[in-house]
Amino acid sequence: MDIFGGSIRFDSVLNSLIVFKDVGFWAFDWEDDMNRAPNHGTVLHSMSCATIQINKDHNCHNLAGKPIPPSEMANSDHPRLILHSFLSPETCKELQFIHKSCSTIGYRQNVFSTTLSHLIATNSPHLILPFIPLREKLKEKVEEYFGCEYELFIEFTGLISWTKGASIGWHSDDNRPYLKQRDYAAVCYLNSYGVDFSGGLFHFQDGEPATFVPMAGDALLYTADSRNIHSVDEITGGERLTLTLWFSRDKSHDEDFKLISFLTKIPLNNPDTRSNVCLPLPASQNMYWFPPEQSATYQSGFDIRCARLHVLGYQLYSTNARLLADEHSSREFSDIILEPLHVVRGNDLFDYEFANILHLLQAVQFYHWKSPELKQSEVKMKPTKIISVSTSHQENIQLLKRQLLKDLHLAETIFSSGNDGERMEHDWVSFSGTVGLWEDYTSKLWHNLVSRLPNWIANQSIFLDQAVE
Numbered sequence: 001m002d003i004f005g006g007s008i009r010f011d012s013v014l015n016s017l018i019v020f021k022d023v024g025f026w027a028f029d030w031e032d033d034m035n036r037a038p039n040h041g042t043v044l045h046s047m048s049c050a051t052i053q054i055n056k057d058h059n060c061h062n063l064a065g066k067p068i069p070p071s072e073m074a075n076s077d078h079p080r081l082i083l084h085s086f087l088s089p090e091t092c093k094e095l096q097f098i099h100k101s102c103s104t105i106g107y108r109q110n111v112f113s114t115t116l117s118h119l120i121a122t123n124s125p126h127l128i129l130p131f132i133p134l135r136e137k138l139k140e141k142v143e144e145y146f147g148c149e150y151e152l153f154i155e156f157t158g159l160i161s162w163t164k165g166a167s168i169g170w171h172s173d174d175n176r177p178y179l180k181q182r183d184y185a186a187v188c189y190l191n192s193y194g195v196d197f198s199g200g201l202f203h204f205q206d207g208e209p210a211t212f213v214p215m216a217g218d219a220l221l222y223t224a225d226s227r228n229i230h231s232v233d234e235i236t237g238g239e240r241l242t243l244t245l246w247f248s249r250d251k252s253h254d255e256d257f258k259l260i261s262f263l264t265k266i267p268l269n270n271p272d273t274r275s276n277v278c279l280p281l282p283a284s285q286n287m288y289w290f291p292p293e294q295s296a297t298y299q300s301g302f303d304i305r306c307a308r309l310h311v312l313g314y315q316l317y318s319t320n321a322r323l324l325a326d327e328h329s330s331r332e333f334s335d336i337i338l339e340p341l342h343v344v345r346g347n348d349l350f351d352y353e354f355a356n357i358l359h360l361l362q363a364v365q366f367y368h369w370k371s372p373e374l375k376q377s378e379v380k381m382k383p384t385k386i387i388s389v390s391t392s393h394q395e396n397i398q399l400l401k402r403q404l405l406k407d408l409h410l411a412e413t414i415f416s417s418g419n420d421g422e423r424m425e426h427d428w429v430s431f432s433g434t435v436g437l438w439e440d441y442t443s444k445l446w447h448n449l450v451s452r453l454p455n456w457i458a459n460q461s462i463f464l465d466q467a468v469e
């Protein structure tokens with residue numbers, strides 16, 4: 001059936017009417033329509049506020065193609081907006097790489113987070129760069145849609161992941177005295193329901209859509225007040241990852257101000273002399289020990305960095321581990337991983353010394369990100385030596401594993417993906433080349449940061465300046 005020059009079909013699975021058009025998707029007032037058509041890119045959904053069309057440029061228009069006056073949006077009972085495919089698949093993967101190599105224990109049980117201040121504090125300030133254009137674009141969208149141009153400050157930017165058992169009941173995002181400054185929320189989904197995790201559906205208590213199904217690239221914008229009471233179902237498997245921002249009208253809650261003050265403290269001649277790149281420095285051990293309430297003893301639970309390596313099929317080898325006897329506490333083992341380490345897979349020990357656990361984890365996660373599309377011609381060859389794991393190596397590897405993954409089953413439950421592809425294909429030649437590509441990626445971002453920083457400091461604001469490259 002043809003409508004407005006597009007085609008229309010009723011999707012019984014999604015229980016929604018979908019109109020396919022080249023330019024984007026039409027939206028109508030329609031009952032019960034949490035819906036999507038990820039393969040078509042054109043989805044119909046209803047907004048309680050108005051009948052609108054959202055073009056691929058994500059601007060809001062009515063059916064006559066005229067922009068919708070912001071006042072109309074602001075007057076809705078439940079002001080909210082869904083932007084499908086707001087982030088590209090590549091951006092989702094890059095943010096996933098950052099989170100899986102830098103995250104710490106989060107603010108609630110079974111939740112992990114990567115904040116921009118944490119990236120700066122762990123000697124990875126260059127990793128805030130991929131966030132900058134996204135923060136700008138999201139702030140623009142929120143201001144445009146809710147009609148508050150030039151009024152907002154970004155209060156918080158972070159990557160947040162939820163794993164098995166995590167959930168949140170009905171709430172508004174400003175529902176605590178210390179959260180009253182929050183005016184708007186933007187949640188961008190970096191992976192997909194039914195593919196990367198199960199459970200974790202988002203619900204609004206009132207208005208449409210009643211349920212939102214997280215899909216990689218989609219963004220959900222809503223007011224942080226009681227007009228948008230929402231909840232998230234318990235995650236039943238996998239890791240659900242979002243880029244979450246809150247916006248405030250209150251300048252005293254401007255995140256940029258705090259971040260710039262941290263950034264001014266980092267030495268700009270930073271790159272490590274050995275590899276000539278900025279190497280990450282781990283924060284304190286309790287930020288990486290799961291579950292958090294037992295962090296004082298380290299007698300149960302696991303180190304989240306080692307767990308992330310384990311689920312991808314990697315182990316650690318330390319030349320220092322053999323100095324410690326079995327009965328020593330894991331606390332000392334957590335010190336060992338701040339020192340040089342080797343990566344092991346199966347019976348192969350890769351003869352390259354990583355500076356510490358975060359350096360090693362970043363290299364592995366970078367390989368995980370890049371290897372599917374890696375062309376041999378892009379790989380910068382480094383001499384690779386693989387050592388066959390001996391019995392004494394094996395004791396060393398098992399000792400570290402026992403001490404840092406006390407509860408191996410729990411570690412696997414928390415980090416094993418719903419997606420079986422997690423245990424990826426591996427070859428050492430590509431891996432070795434990717435270590436070189438990781439260095440290139442890191443130093444490019446680092447130089448980019450160094451060239452932008454003076455402008456940020458002068459303006460007390462973090463922004464993209466086209467003139468600086």
Ligand SMILES: O=C(O)CCC(=O)C(=O)O
Nearest residue numbers: 168173187202230232242
């Ligand atoms: O991740 C989501 O979909 C929303 C999470 C949420 O409601 C919150 O963090 O306040």
Ligand SMILES: [Fe+2]
Nearest residue numbers: 171172173230
């Ligand atoms: Fe929320």
